Amino acid sequence: MSVLFFLITLSMYLWLFAFSWMYSATDEGVALWWAKFAYLGVPFIPSSIYHFTVTVLESYEQRKRLVWLxxxxxxxxxxxxxxTDALIKALYQYWWxxxxxxxxxxxxxxxxxxxxxxxxxxxxWLxxxxxxxxxxxxxxxxxxxIAFTVAYIGSVDYIAKYGIAIYPFGYVPVFVFLVLAARVIWSYRLVKITPSFAAEQIMATMIDPLLVCDADRKIRVVNEATCLVxxxxxxELIDKPIEYLLDQPTIKTGRRIYELLQQGLIRDEEMVLKTKSGxxxxxxxxxxxxxDQDWAIVGAVIIAxxxxxxxxxxxxxRSSERYFRSLIENGSDFIFVLKRDGTIHYVSPSVERRLGFKPEELIGQNSFNLIYPDxxxxxxxxxxxxxxxxxxxPPVEARLRHKDGSWxxxxxxxNNLLHDPAxxxxxxNAFDITERKQAEAALRESEERLRAFANALPDLAFILDKQGRHVEILTGQKSLLRVSSEKMKDRLLHEILPKKEADDLLAMIQTTIELNKPQVLEYILDVPAGRRWFEGRTAPLPQIAHPGELVVLISRDITERKLLEKQLYQAQKMEAVGHLAGGVAHNFNNMLTTVIGYVGLAIDALPADHPVSPDLQMVQKSAQKAAALTRQLLAFTRDQPxxxxxxxxxxxxxxxxxxxxxxxxxxxxxxxxxxxxxxxxKLxxxxxxxxxxxxxxxxRDAMPKGGRLTLTTANVTVGQQNPTVAHGDYVLVSVMDTGVGMTEEVKSHVFEPFFTTKEVGKGAGLGLATCFGIVQQCKGYITVQSELGEGTTFDIYLPRIE
Structure with missing residues (x-):
């Protein structure tokens, strides 16, 4: 096909080449010679085109006679x-x-x-x-x-050969034909696939060596891959015996080569050959x-x-298989391959270490029989x-039965590989997490015990970092927190506490971290339970991941202790005053006894109408009042019988x-x-x-405009909720008025001797001090509750006798 296309191109080239010289000739004889030279090729154009056509259409055998004609x-x-001059007898001379x-x-x-x-x-067309x-x-x-149709348009050049002066532009469609034909050849190729062509291409493109031997085992054909390998x-290989390529030619290997060449079709017979370098x-x-045609062996094709x-x-x-088999058999994981219905198709040997079953005991069983019913x-x-x-x-968890009956x-x-035929x-892919679950359960139990222990304690426990951020809050005393523990989580001290207290606590935390020693600090906070005193103790918290970054803060509510300390101070002060007042009262009482005795004797010795008698009686009354006041002082100091x-x-x-x-x-x-x-x-x-x-x-004096005074008795039991009264069973006597009430300052001095808020001459300040002393003589307690403008309540706790 390529030869035919070459003939077409060559004929057209001769035509155009000769005509170009004919046009440019100045001598008529020379021009006639070039015209006849062109027609040595022009008659072959239709024949080569027709031959090419039937070849492309694969109809050459049917049109063979017409082709040769x-x-x-x-x-x-x-x-x-x-x-002769029968075809071209002369020339025309036109303007071109x-x-x-x-x-x-x-x-x-x-x-x-x-x-x-x-x-x-x-x-x-057909x-x-x-x-x-x-x-x-x-x-x-x-x-x-299309290309040949365009080419035949060039036939218009024949008109000028009969004397009609039409410019012969046939070279234009011929040029277009050549362009179109070249494009077709490039796009669709003009290769006829024949057995010989295919064989040549296969040999040339094979990556494996191919040799063709004759019946005498001599090499006749080799491909390029043979030379490369x-x-x-x-x-160097042609006419050499095939044994020439053997690594170590021996009688045995030579006989084997002979047997291979004499036997029928051979596939994948392994042997060792040698290169030129050995x-x-x-x-x-x-x-x-x-x-051959008689089916006799004339040679052999060898692919090596x-x-x-x-x-x-x-x-x-094999190494990879050994590696992965070792991983599967010795790893902590074990592998199941399940069919669509859950039947165990394969299980790795490592299952025996985890579940006690040998693989053969599980293969063929339904996997759901191993699972805990729930x-x-x-x-x-x-x-x-x-x-x-x-x-x-995603991974899931389940309890599987061990061979010993445990779970x-x-x-x-x-991993769904049902679509993979292999x-x-x-x-x-399963992993035994029993120990991990047990450890997690033990950790949760330990955390719950720690949390329960922390909630049972009256103290507040915090874990903070060195910036003062709350990492953990452990307490059951919600009323002692300024905000809920949920809101405190991950918040800084300065976001929750007043600035002074936050600064003091942060400084204590940082000192604890720097010195690696516990620190103590007392501070006051307003919490839902009221204003409370706290004692904060910090200590470094050991850590593996980030040592020296966390501290534990234990805050203890010491409000009761502070109140008791205050009461102790008050009691000590009252005791000192009592000792002083008692000593004075004793001496004063002795002097009053003498005065009252002698005044009585003087009154008895004088007649009733004596002018001095009224004065003596006035002295006697004043002395008796002084004696009563002395008895109050003695009751306060508990010295009175x-x-x-x-x-x-x-x-x-x-x-x-x-x-x-x-x-x-x-x-x-x-x-x-x-x-x-x-x-x-008992009193x-x-x-x-x-x-x-x-x-x-x-x-009464607290209600100058009148009011209501309530006197109440009741049986009570005092526990930890009352810090000022010892625990026990008491008879409670309460006296409550609706008067003007007291300030905190007045309440702190109310039981002190000679302390009074009344006008001068309306009270000596010993009434409540006397009450305090008498109640203490009875081993009881007296407390006061009062708010300014809300009235006052005095509570007396006397030990109850069963």
Whole structure:
């Protein structure tokens, strides 16, 4: 096909080349010579085109006679140019130059030319219609049909050969034809695939050495790969016996070569050949025989495949298999391969270390039989999702039965490889996490115990970093936190506490970290439980990951202790005052006794109408008042002798009720709320009557415009909630007024002797001090509760006698 296209191109080239010289000739004889030279090739154009056409259309065998007839006619017309002037008898001279003038033979020639042109186009048209659509061949035929149609437009050049002065522009469509034809050849190739062509290409492109031997085992043909692998040139191998390539030729190997060449089809016979340099080459030999028409062996085709890379790949594969088998068999994980219904298709040997079963005991069993009953629903759901989704699913946990009957916690991830023919199952990569779960449970239990212990303690426990950020809050005392523990988490001290307290605590934390020693700090905070005193103690918190960055802060509520310290100070002060007042009272009482005695004797010695008698009586009354005041001082200092009796306070209150109401006055309403089941107490009734009278007087004076005074009795038990009274069972006597109340300053001095808020001359300041002393003599407690403008309540706790 390529030769035919070359002939077409050559004919057209001769035509155009000769005509160009004819146009440029100035001598008519020279121009006529070039015209006849051109027609040595022009008659062959339609024949070569028709031959090319039937070859492209693969119809040469059917059109063979017509093809050769066209070639003979072309040869005839070309020969007539050399022997006669019948085809070209002279020249015309036009404005563009000389041009051939046809003779009588032109009519047969043009009939031949245009007849073959029409036959060629008709062949193309018929062939195009018969070729299946969408094929490369159809597109190629269509392209050639268009190209040759364009080329035949150049036939207009024949008009000028009969004396008609039409410029011969035929070279233009011919040039277009050459461009189109070249494009078709480049795009669709004009290669005829024949057995010999295919064989040549296969040999040239094979990467494996190929040798063809004759019946005498001599090498007749080798491909390029043979030369590259063994290092010989083709000439060095031709006519050499095949044994020439053996690594170590022996009688045995020679006989084996002979057997291979005599046997039938051989596949993958391994042996060792050698290169030109003597290096051994491991190859896999495949042999197929060549037969003549009588089916006798005339030779053999030998393909020698270099198996060095295959051997290396096989060894790498075996090493990889050994490696991964070792991983699977000795790893802590174990692997299941499950079928679609959950049947165990494969399980790795390491399962025996984890579940006690040998692999053969599990293969063929349904995997769900190993799962704890409560875990089966969730595992079946996860297994169904794994079947639907290809790829690796998130890990799930389940309890699997050990051979000894115990249960192990297993974490497994599923990988759906049902679509992979090599696996055709779901791979479960499982890991025994029983010990981890036990450790996690123990850790949670330890954390819960620690949290419960922290919640049971009255102290506040915090873990803070060196910036003062709350890392952990451990406490059950919510009322002692300024904000909830959830809001404190990850917040700084300065975001929660007042600036001064936050600065002090942060400085203590940083000092603890720098010195690696515990620190102590007292501070006051307003919390939901009120204003409280705290003692904070810090200590470094040991850490592995970030040592020296955290501290533990234990804050203890010391409000009760502070109050007790305050009360102790008050008691010590009162005791000192009492000792002083007691000493003065004793001496003063002795002097008053003398005064009262002598004044009495003087009054008795004088007549009743004596003018001095009234003065002496006034002195006697004043001395008696002074004696009463002395007795109050002695009661306060507990130096006055008492007569203790066991009694019911309700009876004592009802007995002195008239005196109490008279003391309260008409503007004050006295209300008694007495517990009928009131317990018994031990005290001096006379002294306690004085206590009640003093409290009623104090309440009355606090309500100058009148009000309500309530006296209550009840049985109470005091526990830890009351820091000022010892724990135990008491009879409570409360005296509550609706008066003006007291300030904190007044409350702190209310039981001190000679302290009074009344005007001068209206009180000596010993009433409440006397009450305090009498109650203490009875081993009781007296407390005061008061708010300015809200009234005052005095509570007396007397030990209850069962």
């Amino acid at each position: 066209s070639w003979l006619l072309s040869l005839f017309f070309s020969a007539s140019i050399l022997s 130059g000389y041009y051939p003038r046809y003779g009588w033979l032109s009519i047969p020639y043009l009939t031949f030319f245009f007849g073959l042109l029409i036959i060629t186009l008709h062949e193309f 062939g195009y219609r018969q070729i299946p659509s969408g094929t490369t061949h159809k597109r190629r035929v269509k392209a050639f049909f 063994f290092g010989y040139t083709e000439q 290096q051994p080459v491991e190859v896999s030999i495949s042999v197929s025989h060549l037969h 495949r270099d198996i060095k890379e295959r051997r290396q790949a096989e060894e790498t594969l 875990d089966i629903p969730s595992i079946k759901e996860a297994f169904a999702c794994a079947i639907q989704d290809q790829g690796i699913d 192990r916690v297993i974490e497994g991830a599923a 696996v055709a199952g779901i791979i479960i 008492v007569e203790l009796k066991i009694l019911n306070l309700n009876d004592l209150i009802l007995e002195i009720e008239p005196l109490l109401r008279q003391t309260a006055g008409v503007a004050t309403s006295l209300v008694l709320c007495l517990d009928p089941a009131l317990g018994l107490v 001096d009734p006379n002294q306690f009557s004085q206590v009640l009278l003093n409290l009623v007087i104090n309440g």
